[in-house]
Amino acid sequence: MNKRDELQLQCPLPVSGDRVLLAHGGGGRLMQDLIRGIFLRSFDNEWLRRLHDGATFPVEEGTLAFTTDSYVVSPLFFPGGDIGSLAVHGTVNDLAMCGAMPLHLSAGFILEEGLALDTLRKVVESMAQAAEGAGVQVITGDTKVVDRGKGDGIFINTAGIGVVPPGVRIGPQEVQPGDRILLSGDLGSHGLAVMSVREGLRFTGEIESDSAPLHLVVHDLLECGASVHCLRDLTRGGLASALNELAVSAQVGMTIEERLIPVREPMRGACELLGLDPLYVANEGRFVVFLPDAHVEVALAAMRRHRVAQQAVQIGTVTAEHASLVALRTVLGTHRILDLLSGEQLPRIC
Amino acid sequence: MNKRDELQLQCPLPVSGDRVLLAHGGGGRLMQDLIRGIFLRSFDNEWLRRLHDGATFPVEEGTLAFTTDSYVVSPLFFPGGDIGSLAVHGTVNDLAMCGAMPLHLSAGFILEEGLALDTLRKVVESMAQAAEGAGVQVITGDTKVVDRGKGDGIFINTAGIGVVPPGVRIGPQEVQPGDRILLSGDLGSHGLAVMSVREGLRFTGEIESDSAPLHLVVHDLLECGASVHCLRDLTRGGLASALNELAVSAQVGMTIEERLIPVREPMRGACELLGLDPLYVANEGRFVVFLPDAHVEVALAAMRRHRVAQQAVQIGTVTAEHASLVALRTVLGTHRILDLLSGEQLPRIC
Numbered sequence: 180m181n182k183r184d185e186l187q188l189q190c191p192l193p194v195s196g197d198r199v200l201l202a203h204g205g206g207g208r209l210m211q212d213l214i215r216g217i218f219l220r221s222f223d224n225e226w227l228r229r230l231h232d233g234a235t236f237p238v239e240e241g242t243l244a245f246t247t248d249s250y251v252v253s254p255l256f257f258p259g260g261d262i263g264s265l266a267v268h269g270t271v272n273d274l275a276m277c278g279a280m281p282l283h284l285s286a287g288f289i290l291e292e293g294l295a296l297d298t299l300r301k302v303v304e305s306m307a308q309a310a311e312g313a314g315v316q317v318i319t320g321d322t323k324v325v326d327r328g329k330g331d332g333i334f335i336n337t338a339g340i341g342v343v344p345p346g347v348r349i350g351p352q353e354v355q356p357g358d359r360i361l362l363s364g365d366l367g368s369h370g371l372a373v374m375s376v377r378e379g380l381r382f383t384g385e386i387e388s389d390s391a392p393l394h395l396v397v398h399d400l401l402e403c404g405a406s407v408h409c410l411r412d413l414t415r416g417g418l419a420s421a422l423n424e425l426a427v428s429a430q431v432g433m434t435i436e437e438r439l440i441p442v443r444e445p446m447r448g449a450c451e452l453l454g455l456d457p458l459y460v461a462n463e464g465r466f467v468v469f470l471p472d473a474h475v476e477v478a479l480a481a482m483r484r485h486r487v488a489q490q491a492v493q494i495g496t497v498t499a500e501h502a503s504l505v506a507l508r509t510v511l512g513t514h515r516i517l518d519l520l521s522g523e524q525l526p527r528i529c
Numbered sequence: 530m531n532k533r534d535e536l537q538l539q540c541p542l543p544v545s546g547d548r549v550l551l552a553h554g555g556g557g558r559l560m561q562d563l564i565r566g567i568f569l570r571s572f573d574n575e576w577l578r579r580l581h582d583g584a585t586f587p588v589e590e591g592t593l594a595f596t597t598d599s600y601v602v603s604p605l606f607f608p609g610g611d612i613g614s615l616a617v618h619g620t621v622n623d624l625a626m627c628g629a630m631p632l633h634l635s636a637g638f639i640l641e642e643g644l645a646l647d648t649l650r651k652v653v654e655s656m657a658q659a660a661e662g663a664g665v666q667v668i669t670g671d672t673k674v675v676d677r678g679k680g681d682g683i684f685i686n687t688a689g690i691g692v693v694p695p696g697v698r699i700g701p702q703e704v705q706p707g708d709r710i711l712l713s714g715d716l717g718s719h720g721l722a723v724m725s726v727r728e729g730l731r732f733t734g735e736i737e738s739d740s741a742p743l744h745l746v747v748h749d750l751l752e753c754g755a756s757v758h759c760l761r762d763l764t765r766g767g768l769a770s771a772l773n774e775l776a777v778s779a780q781v782g783m784t785i786e787e788r789l790i791p792v793r794e795p796m797r798g799a800c801e802l803l804g805l806d807p808l809y810v811a812n813e814g815r816f817v818v819f820l821p822d823a824h825v826e827v828a829l830a831a832m833r834r835h836r837v838a839q840q841a842v843q844i845g846t847v848t849a850e851h852a853s854l855v856a857l858r859t860v861l862g863t864h865r866i867l868d869l870l871s872g873e874q875l876p877r878i879c
């Protein structure tokens with residue numbers, strides 16, 4: 180008998196009822212049922228089984244990365260993913276952007292009274308599968324329930340701890356004039372996939388979220404001999420916002436080439452139709468790399484060995500001129516400043 | 530000029546407007562303003578200033594603790610604390626209950642569109658003060674904004690990492706028949722303080738939340754020579770629920786003495802009036818300790834040196850009999866089973 184079966188024997192009663200009640204967050208019997216019947220069943224591991232206030236684990240001397248994100252995407256399910264897989268991939272990717280291999284995740288759930296328990300089960304099972312796929316475990320967690328109308332179904336926070344290999348120093352402060360900018364793939368699928376469900380739109384050609392874990396491609400990128408200065412995933416605000424943030428933090432300029440930026444045809448069409456700029460649309464499996472010119476080819480080769488970065492390309496250069504600004508050289512050869520928008524074109528995307 | 534002043538010069542413009550907008554969570558200029566103008570201003574440290582996707586820090590070989598909690602308390606402010614100080618104390622205490630000294634915190638905010646920015650400023654400043662008081666820093670964070678009516682002002686998730694001293698093994702699995710049960714102080718103040726504001730009640734005698742960081746008293750308890758088997762803070766569901774959870778996890782029985790459990794007079798009166806049982810009301814600065822009889826005196830002496838545990842007392846014993854059940858010997862000398870409630874008497878307490 181495997182451990183999962185043993186556990187089911189320990190909690191033979193299914194969680195009663197079909198909706199989340201305030202009492203499921205109250206620290207009493209219903210909360211215990213929820214923890215054992217849904218969370219432990221999907222996330223089962225030695226730490227969670229102890230049911231303590233936290234998890235303890237051994238570490239070797241070195242450098243750790245620590246990150247957190249809350250996920251409030253609406254709707255909860257979309258083509259190519261759901262809030263559960265997103266909550267794993269997003270935090271695994273934030274660790275990867277620090278150059279770290281993910282070690283452990285925490286999960287904090289804020290549930291709205293009245294949520295269907297079946298919806299929660301599906302989300303938690305998707306999260307467990309995404310975690311297994313990314314080689315991490317959820318080792319500590321928390322559940323709160325808020326009154327009907329004070330939440331929106333499910334919000335999830337995940338925090339993550341990762342291990343940074345010796346000698347790796349990645350961050351905005353490492354970006355240098357002369358660095359080349361690589362992009363791992365085509366833009367905008369996550370944002371459009373979420374929006375397509377929310378607005379009931381159907382596009383020619385399927386648009387699925389690009390949500391995916393990036394730690395393995397980052398691992399190979401760091402191992403391939405290239406000296407990587409900075410990594411950044413292109414989530415809220417897309418490519419344009421990520422580059423703007425980095426240009427300000429690193430006090431450098433950047434110039435990117437419009438004709439080199441991959442945008443797939445259905446995406447281009449959908450954006451034109453909706454008046455969106457794909458450079459500002461959110462992605463959940465795309466990132467940029469900053470590194471010296473001499474390392475571009477070896478880095479691109481390492482990236483292209485991974486399905487999530489098969490289309491990796493060089494898109495631009497870091498400059499000492501126009502510090503804090505990102506310039507786009509258009510397909511017509513003119514330049515325009517890619518500014519930060521005040522907010523996002525599509526809210527509640529992650 | 531100190532660093533905080535320098536930072537203010539870097540972001541001389543106050544966050545514009547007086548309400549949270551959806552665009553504050555959109556990854557664009559307004560989000561940058563919010564991060565620099567409110568979060569960085571209060572939490573300022575070298576990690577946050579880098580504005581990267583995560584924080585990296587060195588660790589020595591050893592054991593770490595990892596925990597997470599979301600805070601959804603309603604109302605946001607209550608006598609003796611607010612959601613910000615609670616979000617720090619709660620997670621610091623979960624680390625302490627693993628025997629760990631807190632090292633770093635993350636903070637994830639879910640803000641409701643329309644929230645007054647002044648409210649957010651107050652909460653974040655309270656959080657920063659509580660973190661300073663507990664000797665930890667918020668080194669990584671995240672902000673999301675949800676539409677009006679899809680949240681409740683502010684939800685905060687904090688995750689925490691702590692260092693467990695060598696040789697410390699604390700957890701439900703360490704609890705043994707014969708262990709004594711110590712309680713750090715009087716019960717129920719946090720739950721009643723929150724409820725008093727929510728229901729507009731005024732009690733004779735002030736009832737303030739007992740919310741407080743417990744890592745220092747735990748540190749001394751672990752240093753005093755007592756071999757501590759388990760620690761548990763008495764949050765949602767109070768003393769009765771915490772003991773029930775542990776009795777089930779450790780497969781032991783427990784017997785506690787009603788006459789030994791400190792409940793202050795205003796609390797007793799308020800509970801009688803409201804039909805609440807103080808053994809089930811939430812606390813945020815109280816905990817129980819399990820350890821061998823021979824170590825009770827040295828442990829109590831160590832605890833009583835701290836203001837947060839001045840009233841520490843022994844309240845009961847772990848038994849091999851009636852495994853999974855907690856028995857209360859009443860002031861009349863009779864026994865009754867202290868069962869788990871299905872939910873909590875007061876929801877949205879933390």
